[in-house]
Amino acid sequence: MPLRKEASSSSDSDADDRAAPPSSSLAAVEVQVQLSRFHLETLEGSATGVVEVRGLTLGVDKRELLTDAVLYLKSGVRYGLIGRNGTGKSTLLRALADKTIPGLPRDMKIVYVEQENVPGDGRTALQTVLDAGSARGRLVAQIAELEAALDDDPDPQEEERTDEQGEQEEAARESGARADNSTGDSEPPPPPHPPPRERLTRHQRRLVECVRAILATRAEDTAVEAEQAAARRSRLRGKVALRNALAAREAARRTREDELSYDKAASQAPQLLADLYEALDELGASEEEELAAASAVLEGLGFGAEQRDAPTKQLSGGWRMRVALGCALLARPHLLLLDEPTNHLDIQSILWLQDHLANHCAGQTLVLVSHDRAFLNAVAQETILLRDAALTYFPGTYEAYMQAKAEASAHKERQLGAQERQRAHFEATIQRAEKAARDAGDDKRLLQAASRKKKIDRIGSEKTADGKKFKVSYWVGYHDTLRPQVELDKPEEPVVIQLPPPEALRQRGPLLQLRDVTIAYGGSPKAVAEAEAATAAAVMAAAAAAANPVQSGTRSSKSAVTAGRKAAAEAAAAAAVAAEAAAAEARAAAGVVLSHVTFDVEAGSRIGLLGLNGSGKSSLMRVLAGQLAPAAGELAAPASTRLVVACLDQHSGRRLLQQHGRSSGPEGGPATPFTAVQGCCPTLRQQEVFDYLGKFAVPGPLASTPLAALSGGQRIRVALALEMLARPHVLLLDEPTNHLDLVTVQALAAAVNNWEGAVVLATHDLQFLKDTCNQVWVVEGGAVTRQPQPEAADAVADYAARLMQGIQRRAARSKRQ
Known part of the structure; x- marks a missing residue:
């Protein structure tokens, strides 16, 4: 029987391309599934860990995202959920997390980590992860x-205010009753007023809410245990267990919904506190072990001591998202839902998360949405495609799916071509036979030619989908043909991005040159100079130590170093360490981010920057764009004033909304991509503006949509279109793939490769960097150095392997400690 359920959702599509305005209005999510009469899927899933929901229909705002789909998740399998922006991936994950889909096992623990809008509070990141991710922490x-509620002293003034407020409410009710009774006999008597609720002070209300929450949690755990027992038993014992499970579920509902008096809460609180302490003593894992596990997770996600001990409400949205991710990993739910988890992570954190999900989450079911192809291929074991309001399953990675899809499409084209040739051959043969029979006046041969026409109707698939020879008995139902016909897959609308070519320059040589540049924030010139001197001294000390290495003594007197040489080598090594420490301290005091940066941006070059968050990549981009002056050194450009540099960073979409989102168009309406482009370039005619936006995958209907209603990925494409209006010669891209889907990322990579200008790219998407760059530079330790490998793929692989070795060394050191 179909079952419908409605819930609330913040969006009707993916967070990448949702078209909901930022007014945070809730959209109703309607869910319909096919369930058995007794709704046994809820209990059967508890025993197997499998999620199987048939006839799933998911809709938002009268738009169906899924129609009669089958949701099937095997226990312990990692799935990659792919699909175009706006198809409903995030909505499906949110419906799973909220359990608005009927048929999900009640005892299944589901954790959903969304890519934005993660709240914070006064707890530190470490305490937040411990509280949410471990049983001891909870x-x-x-x-x-509970202890704080019990120890909270009542405020006499507050109690007086509460009493006065209660008296005022009682007086208002009595006056309202008198007013109702004085309306005359023609009016029906008003319904009786409910009895007044118990008036509580702040500290009493806090105790009641705390006790009620603990009782509700305990009742829910009891109901889940009863349902698990009912799922494992059958016959008479199963009937009794099922009756007990229903009674426990009803008790949990009453505990959650019924009112709790203060006297009852105060009488139960001491026993609850004793029970909690007893449960804490029975836990096997020690507090030190859970603290070490939480610290290891936060360290893997890139938290230093400063971010780990800071209140989460003071952290940025990206760091709060990492806290939520750490809570989910430490909680070890049955079903983990991750929506673009790599958006705010650097390369090292992505590699750590990739290794953790692939090797340390055994037994957990994972559904992952990500635009990072390398990350998706490394983590996901199977692929789910959301397309045309249906879910299609493939037993392999995303790359394997794309390869199999291409091979299947080519096979169908060959099969269809062969059938067309066979049809043409039969028709030509029949026409020749009919012509010969008419010329000869042979009616018998005419009948033979007519009977051959039936062969044309039998042209079709010779084998079934599972490879067996086709038989008519296999094909149940009414059909227009005698054989199933080969149908090509409906092609998706391609995403094409075309960057306009730069204007020609009449000089040769590098477009931009950095010569011994130092980048600093807030430091005085004297402090920067001292930091430069300290850095130079550290470089010289390191060179001296390398020239005179410390050698270990051997039994042979000929190969052993003398005591004097050994002491000198050790002194040189110690001096190098001290000089590096002094240089680091001087750079920190002067606000130096990068020192002695030297490289050229040639015409047509593709430079990729790799580095951790905070290493200085964005600062280097700002210097190249002319937005930040170097503290020392020189940024040289050609003498021509026609050189144009454009910069698209990860905040360009937000700035676009701030600059144009609240402005009005020429006719008084909200600003749209069309009005934004026309405002920057008034000489363009209307059709030229639409054609220009179409080159950036912003078609006509989207070009007329208000900017406030566009998704993050759509605003990024509009921001790129505005930057390219000036036809720049150098394009700086800082994390351009955030909020884009896989197809759009591939289209952007193709556009970058086909563009004639120079590109400097900073990204954590390793596959995107491999596909676009011809040289790779690493930003780390306050310096910018070029990778020696000539191929970008080899340079990226070498850097990633080096980071993975560091992650493994830290993990081994943590285990030893």
């Missing part, structure tokens, strides 16, 4: 809350 949090 118990400790409950104990702390």
Whole structure:
């Protein structure tokens, strides 16, 4: 029987391309599934860990995202969910997390980490992860809350205010009753007023809410255990267990919904506190072990001591998203839902998360949405395609799916071509036979030619989908043909991005040159000079130590170093360490980010920058764009004033909304991509503006949509179109793939490769960097150095392997400690 359910969602499509305005209005999500009469899927899934929902229809705002689909998730399998922006990937994940889809196992623990809007509070990142991710942390949090509620002293003034407020409410009710009774006999008597609720002070209300939450959690756990027992038993024992499970579920509902008086809460609180302490003592894992596990997760996600100990409400949105990711990883849910988890991570954190999900999450079911192809291929074992309001499953990675899809499409084209040739051959043969029979006046041969026409109707697939020879008995139902016909897959609308060519320059040589550049923030020239001197001294000390290495003594007197030489080598090594420490301290005092940067941006070059968050990539981009002056050194450009440099960073979409989102168009309406482009270039005619936006995958209907209603990925494409209006010679791209889907990322890579200008790219998407760059530079340790490998793929692989070795060394060191 179909079952419908409605819930609320913040969007009707993916967070990448949702068309909901930023007014945070809730959209109703309607869910319809096919369930059995007794709704046994809820209990059967508890025993197997499998999610199987048939006849799933998911809609938002009268738009169906899924129609009669089958949702099937095997236990312990990692899935990659792919699909175009706006098809409903994030909505499906949110419906799973909220359990608005009927048929999901009640006891299944589901954790959803969305890519934006992660809240923060006064707890530190470490405490937040411990409270949410470990059983001991949850118990400790409950104990702390209950003890605080019990120890909270009542405020006499507040109690007086509460009494006065209650008296005022009672007087208002009595006056309202008198007013209702004085309206005359023609009016029906008003319904009786409900009894007044118990008036509580702040500290009493806090205790009641705390006790009620603990009782609700305990009742829910009891109901889940009863349902699991019912799923494992059958016959008479199963009937009794099912009756107990239903009673436990009803008790949990009453505990959650019924009112709790203060006297009852105060009488139950001491026993609850004792039970919590007893449960804490029974836990096997020690507090030190859970603290070490939480610290390891936060360290893997890039947290230093400063971010780990800071209140989460003071962290940026990207760091709060990492906190939520750490909570989900430490909680080890049955079903983990990750929506673009790499958006705010650097390369090292992505590699750590990739290794953690692939090797340390055994038994967990994972559904992953990501635009990072390398990350998706390394983590996902199977692929789910959301397309045309249906879910299609493929037993392999994304790359394997794309290869199999191309091979299947080519096979169908060959098969269809062969059938067309066979049809043409039969028709030509029949025409010749009919002509010969008419010329000869032979009616018998005419009948033979007519009977051959039936062969044309039997042209079709010779084998079934599973490879067996086709038989008519296999094909149940009414059909227009005698054989199933080969149908080519409906092609998706291609995403094409075309960057306009730069204007020609009449000089040769590098377009931009950095000569011994130092980048600093807030430091005085004297402090920067001292930092430069300290850095130069550290370089010389390191060179001296390398020239005179410390050698270990051997038994042979000929190969052993003398005591004097050994002491000198050790002194040189110690001096190098001290000089590097002094240089680091001087750079920090002067606000130096990068020192002695020297490289050229040639015409047509593709330079990729690799580095961790905070290493200085964005600062280097700002210097190249002319937005930040070097503290020392020189940024040289050709003498021609026609050189144009454009910069698209990860905040360009937000700035576009801030600059144009609240402005009005020429007719008084909200600003759109069309009005934004026309405002920057008034000489363009209307059709020219639409054609220009179409080159950036912003078609006509989207070009007329208000900027505030566009998704993050769509605003990025509009921002890129505005930057390219000046036809720049150098394009700086800082994390351009954030908020884009896989197809759009590939289209952007093709556009960069086909463009004639120079590109400097900073990204954590290793596959995108491999596809576009011809040289790779690494930003780390306050310096910018070029990777020695001539091929970008080899340079990226070498850097990633070096980072992975560091991650493995830290993990081994943590285990030893």
